[in-house]
Amino acid sequence: xxxxxxxxxxxxxxxxxxxxxxxxxxxxxxxxxxxxxxxxxxxxxxxxxxxxxxxxxxxxxxxxxxxxxxxxxxxxxxxxxxxxxxxxxxxxxxxxxxxxxxx
Numbered sequence: 001x002x003x004x005x006x007x008x009x010x011x012x013x014x015x016x017x018x019x020x021x022x023x024x025x026x027x028x029x030x031x032x033x034x035x036x037x038x039x040x041x042x043x044x045x046x047x048x049x050x051x052x053x054x055x056x057x058x059x060x061x062x063x064x065x066x067x068x069x070x071x072x073x074x075x076x077x078x079x080x081x082x083x084x085x086x087x088x089x090x091x092x093x094x095x096x097x098x099x100x101x102x103x
Contacts, residue, residue, distance in 0.1 A: 029054040055080070061088030 031052040035042040050070035057064055064085055069078045 027054050027056055058082075058088075061091065062086045 031054065032048050033044045034046040034048065036045050050068055053067040055065040055067055062084060063082050065080065066083050067080045069076065071077070
């Protein structure tokens with residue numbers, strides 16, 4: 001009986017934690033489709049079977065806070081974390097190359 005009460009209490013605490021993840025997030029952009037080209041009118045090549053949301057972007061645009069949610073049978077898995085994608089560095093390099101090319 002104590003084990004059941006302990007497990008129920010832990011489940012309630014974890015559900016509260018997961019439900020309150022997006023309180024102060026600046027962005028809430030859902031990512032559901034992968035397109036053939038970088039155009040919203042392009043053909044959708046894959047529908048992502050999990051929920052993916054962009055929640056925040058670091059100041060240098062290299063780190064992205066992402067929320068993932070998916071189901072494995074009756075179990076729902078939710079995770080929030082930061083992913084390193086060096087887009088900020090790539091944009092800086094492109095700007096520098098275009099400045100050099102213009103001279």
